[in-house]
Amino acid sequence: MQLLKDRIRKDGVVKAGNVLKVDRFLNHQMDTDLFYEIGLEFKRRFADAEINKILTIEASGIGIACIVAQQFHVPVVFAKKTKTKNIAGEVYTSKVESFTHGRVYDIIVSREFLGKGDKVLLIDDFLANGKALEGLADLVEASGAELVGAGVVIEKGFQVGGDAIRAKGIRLESLAIVESMNEETGEITFRDDEA
Amino acid sequence: MQLLKDRIRKDGVVKAGNVLKVDRFLNHQMDTDLFYEIGLEFKRRFADAEINKILTIEASGIGIACIVAQQFHVPVVFAKKTKTKNIAGEVYTSKVESFTHGRVYDIIVSREFLGKGDKVLLIDDFLANGKALEGLADLVEASGAELVGAGVVIEKGFQVGGDAIRAKGIRLESLAIVESMNEETGEITFRDDEA
Numbered sequence: 001m002q003l004l005k006d007r008i009r010k011d012g013v014v015k016a017g018n019v020l021k022v023d024r025f026l027n028h029q030m031d032t033d034l035f036y037e038i039g040l041e042f043k044r045r046f047a048d049a050e051i052n053k054i055l056t057i058e059a060s061g062i063g064i065a066c067i068v069a070q071q072f073h074v075p076v077v078f079a080k081k082t083k084t085k086n087i088a089g090e091v092y093t094s095k096v097e098s099f100t101h102g103r104v105y106d107i108i109v110s111r112e113f114l115g116k117g118d119k120v121l122l123i124d125d126f127l128a129n130g131k132a133l134e135g136l137a138d139l140v141e142a143s144g145a146e147l148v149g150a151g152v153v154i155e156k157g158f159q160v161g162g163d164a165i166r167a168k169g170i171r172l173e174s175l176a177i178v179e180s181m182n183e184e185t186g187e188i189t190f191r192d193d194e195a
Numbered sequence: 196m197q198l199l200k201d202r203i204r205k206d207g208v209v210k211a212g213n214v215l216k217v218d219r220f221l222n223h224q225m226d227t228d229l230f231y232e233i234g235l236e237f238k239r240r241f242a243d244a245e246i247n248k249i250l251t252i253e254a255s256g257i258g259i260a261c262i263v264a265q266q267f268h269v270p271v272v273f274a275k276k277t278k279t280k281n282i283a284g285e286v287y288t289s290k291v292e293s294f295t296h297g298r299v300y301d302i303i304v305s306r307e308f309l310g311k312g313d314k315v316l317l318i319d320d321f322l323a324n325g326k327a328l329e330g331l332a333d334l335v336e337a338s339g340a341e342l343v344g345a346g347v348v349i350e351k352g353f354q355v356g357g358d359a360i361r362a363k364g365i366r367l368e369s370l371a372i373v374e375s376m377n378e379e380t381g382e383i384t385f386r387d388d389e390a
Contacts, residue, residue, distance in 0.1 A: 029308040030257075030271045032264040058254035062225075063261040063271065069227040076225045076258065113224040 001041050001175040005190050007034060008154065012188060014181045018156070020188075026153065027060035027125050035067040038175060042123070042151045043071035045173045049148050051121045053077060055114070055140065057096075057107060057132050064153060065123040072121070077114060079107040079136060092142045096135040107135050111143070118145035127152040127174060130161025137170060154178065157191050196236050196370040200385050202229060203349065207383060209376045213351070215383075221348065222255035222320050230262040233370060237318070237346045238266035240368045244343050246316045248272060250309070250335065252291075252302060252327050259348060260318040267316070272309060274302040274331060287337045291330040302330050306338070313340035322347040322369060325356025332365060349373065352386050 013021040025031040051072050056065035057079045065076045081096075082105070091108040098105065114120070122136045133150055140147045149171035155162045157177040165172050177191040208216040220226040246267050251260035252274045260271045276291075277300070286303040293300065309315070317331045328345055335342045344366035350357045352372040360367050372386040 023305065024307070025270075028272065028275070028305055030261060030264075030273070032261050032271060033268060035261065036265060059257060059273065059275070062254060062257040063273075066225060066227050066230065066258040066261055067265070069225075070231060070262070073228060075220075076227060077223065078225070078254065078258075080223070080254070110218065110223055112219070 001038070003034070003037055004153065004176045007031075008176055008178075009188055014183050014186050014188065016183050018159070018181065020154070020156065020178060020181060022154065026064075030063045032063070032067060035064055038064060038153060039068040039071045041175055042068050042121075042173065046072075046121060046149060046151065049121070050119050051148050053114070053118050053120050053145075054123050055079065055109070055120050055136055056123045057081070057136060060126075061124045061132075064125050068123050068151070075113075076123075077109060079109045079139060081105050082108055092139045094135040094138040094142070097129070097131045107139070109139050109143075114139065114143040114145055116144035118143070119148050120145050121148050122150040123152070124150075125153050127155040127161045127165070127172075128159045130159075130164045133161065133165055133170075134168075137165075137168070149173065151175075196233070198229070198232055199348065199371045202226075203371055203373075204383055209378050209381050209383065211378050213353070213376065215349070215351065215373060215376060217349065221259075225258045227258070227262065230259055233259065233348060234263040234266045236370055237263050237316075237368065241267075241316060241344060241346065244316070245314050246343050248309070248313050248315050248340075249318050250274065250304070250315050250331055251318045252276070252331060255321075256319045256327075259320050263318050263346070270308075271318075272304060274304045274334060276300050277303055287334045289330040289333040289337070292324070292326045302334070304334050304338075309334065309338040309340055311339035313338070314343050315340050316343050317345040318347070319345075320348050322350040322356045322360070322367075323354045325354075325359045328356065328360055328365075329363075332360075332363070344368065346370075 011024040069076045155174035155177045179191045206219040249271045264271045350369035350372045374386045
């Protein structure tokens with residue numbers, strides 16, 4: 001998605017340790033006009049798919065997911081990060097290891113909002129090591145719902161997450177795949193770039 | 196907002212301890228078609244106001260804020276809840292006491308995304324004791340930005356938050372104000388109801 005790549009080049013900041021800061025438009029300050037275009041693009045890419053629910057994870061996935069959901073006219077469910085003990089029987093639960101924060105947390109979703117018959121699209125802002133998407137996929141599987149695919153805004157193509165998700169046979173659409181970043185020059189190279 | 200009140204009556208669940216569960220459409224599963232109507236209503240109520248930024252708080256405020264922001268064509272900034280120590284100089288910070296979780300947490304927003312010249316509308320899903328909105332208002336004040344007003348989807352009119360916010364001279368628009376709830380019968384009465 002060229003509009004998105006241009007924006008990442010303009011407003012993304014490359015930091016030490018393979019960190020790409022995009023908090024000017026994606027995950028702290030959020031440009032909802034850009035999100036609208038992102039919603040159109042996911043709708044185009046999943047036009048053939050039957051979807052009745054979008055699943056994301058708090059916090060920064062929620063904004064994107066809601067605006068994408070407007071294109072599909074389906075509800076969004078967001079998995080909650082929690083440190084409280086599982087409420088037995090009321091929720092599906094999975095574990096996610098955070099790349100950014102270096103710790104493991106539980107994610108939960110109420111059984112009321114995910115189950116057999118649901119056709120689920122996962123949406124998230126970032127794909128790095130893939131643990132968040134894998135956790136969401138686990139929730140879908142545990143619920144008996146069908147996982148239709150996953151859409152992420154930015155995939156860090158030099159980390160393992162994208163390959164891991166594709167290797168599981170999950171249909172993955174990434175709107176921008178960062179192939180490499182140079183923390184000295186700030187240069188960002190995208191996969192499939194012509195130049 | 197009648198559509199919203201009808202939906203609260205239909206899908207809201209009154210629980211012991213003055214808890215109103217609306218996680219079927221507002222803050223766990225999210226009905227984005229309803230959110231669109233909510234966006235239109237906030238745009239109508241703040242039509243006279245000059246706004247260049249919407250500020251909300253993670254997690255459940257983000258979805259509403261993003262869809263409301265589309266009506267104003269302004270970015271959303273969400274305050275993050277954190278337990279990490281303040282990064283001196285880089286963020287504005289305030290404290291919020293949670294009614295639901297019974298603890299105090301810090302909220303932060305990057306100085307890059309809020310400052311003098313900004314005209315800010317606060318958006319949140321719920322108003323109960325008002326602590327979250329007060330914390331957001333503190334961040335706006337600390338940044339030197341102008342607080343234009345606050346919009347909440349559901350105000351619990353029998354708790355102190357709404358009065359506290361209004362007493363501070365903040366322009367508050369609540370789309371549904373719950374006057375009372377009956378946990379035995381599940382009945383919900385709204386302020387300004389004709390019946």
